[in-house]
Amino acid sequence: MSLPILYIVIPCYNEEEVLPLTSGMFLDKLLALKAAGRISDESRVLFVNDGSKDRTWEIIRQLSEKDSHYEGISLSRNRGHQNALLAGLMTAKDLADITISIDADGQDDINAMDEMITEYEAGCDVVYGVRSKRTTDTWFKRFTAESFYHLMNTLGAHVVFNHADYRLLSKRALEGLAEFREVNLFLRGLVPLVGFRSSSVYYERHERLAGESHYPLKKMIALAFDGITSLSVKPIRLITWLGFIISIISFIAIVVVLVQHILGMTVHGWSSTLVAIFFMGGVQLLCVGVIGEYVGKIYNETKRRPRFIVSERTFDEAENRETESD
Numbered sequence: 589m590s591l592p593i594l595y596i597v598i599p600c601y602n603e604e605e606v607l608p609l610t611s612g613m614f615l616d617k618l619l620a621l622k623a624a625g626r627i628s629d630e631s632r633v634l635f636v637n638d639g640s641k642d643r644t645w646e647i648i649r650q651l652s653e654k655d656s657h658y659e660g661i662s663l664s665r666n667r668g669h670q671n672a673l674l675a676g677l678m679t680a681k682d683l684a685d686i687t688i689s690i691d692a693d694g695q696d697d698i699n700a701m702d703e704m705i706t707e708y709e710a711g712c713d714v715v716y717g718v719r720s721k722r723t724t725d726t727w728f729k730r731f732t733a734e735s736f737y738h739l740m741n742t743l744g745a746h747v748v749f750n751h752a753d754y755r756l757l758s759k760r761a762l763e764g765l766a767e768f769r770e771v772n773l774f775l776r777g778l779v780p781l782v783g784f785r786s787s788s789v790y791y792e793r794h795e796r797l798a799g800e801s802h803y804p805l806k807k808m809i810a811l812a813f814d815g816i817t818s819l820s821v822k823p824i825r826l827i828t829w830l831g832f833i834i835s836i837i838s839f840i841a842i843v844v845v846l847v848q849h850i851l852g853m854t855v856h857g858w859s860s861t862l863v864a865i866f867f868m869g870g871v872q873l874l875c876v877g878v879i880g881e882y883v884g885k886i887y888n889e890t891k892r893r894p895r896f897i898v899s900e901r902t903f904d905e906a907e908n909r910e911t912e913s914d
């Protein structure tokens with residue numbers, strides 16, 4: 589069997605501070621794997637510039653001129669981490685036998701790649717990088733992130749606990765992933781749906797080498813919400829149940845009120861009336877909001893806009909945007 593071609597896919601958004609520090613690490617890893625006779629000479633480090641506003645693309649271009657192992661593509665504008673990653677994976681799909689996706693900031697331990705490839709050699713098409721500890725994250729980040737996984741799983745979006753987007757995918761798995769045409773992307777939830785044999789590799793997560801996280805609490809909540817509503821209709825079912833339970837309670841309340849009326853024990857309290865009105869108002873608004881979220885998703889999906897458009901590449905290729913039109 590010939591050696592597999594590995595593409596390390598790295599989404600980058602405003603990473604001018606961190607790229608000069610981490611790009612060398614990725615290349616060293618690639619060269620070490622090559623020297624160990626585990627991957628082919630055609631393996632590459634593929635950066636995806638996600639519409640950065642700083643010098644990120646310039647740095648990527650310079651790297652690719654300096655060393656032919658570096659390649660880059662640039663998106664026409666900022667599309668967010670998930671879309672940028674998909675753009676990289678879909679580009680690598682036709683060029684590589686395996687891809688490993690990793691963040692640009694050096695937080696994920698690149699040494700876990702060796703073990704990922706071992707798992708691939710053992711017949712796995714998907715290998716998840718799972719954080720064994722989160723000691724370097726703040727208590728708050730750890731708590732919110734862990735609650736995120738629990739909430740996602742309870743609400744029917746099954747994701748691998750403590751796995752972000754550091755993972756190995758084989759060509760077969762990438763081709764499977766390409767079949768999922770959804771615009772609302774949540775790769776962590778999609779990859780398990782692609783199937784194939786999978787396993788996990790554990791590593792310790794470090795601190796960002798430079799620059800700042802692009803995932804503050806607000807974005808994390810948005811991501812959780814997106815993840816849940818793209819993968820599961822459980823929240824809508826919960827709303828139905830809530831409506832059902834409230835209807836039963838209301839029915840009992842009506843009986844109680846009628847009995848009190850008949851017994852002549854009426855009138856005390858507008859407070860209870862008001863509380864009920866406020867409560868119902870709140871519940872209804874919340875439920876309409878959740879349903880609206882799904883309607884919005886349908887709206888976006890029906891338009892079938894491209895998930896990314898590649899504007900530049902450091903290598904030649906005729907195609908210029910996500911094709912595979914039906």
Ligand code: UDP
Pocket residue numbers: 598599600601602603638666667668669670672673690691692693695800801802803
């Ligand atoms: N990223 C991206 N587009 C965005 C935001 C982030 O491509 O709009 C990239 C970013 O450059 C990094 C990765 O996604 O390589 C993860 O982002 P970050 O490290 O900020 O998130 P955290 O690790 O704090 O969750």
Ligand code: MG
Pocket residue numbers: 691693695796801
């Ligand atoms: Mg990070």
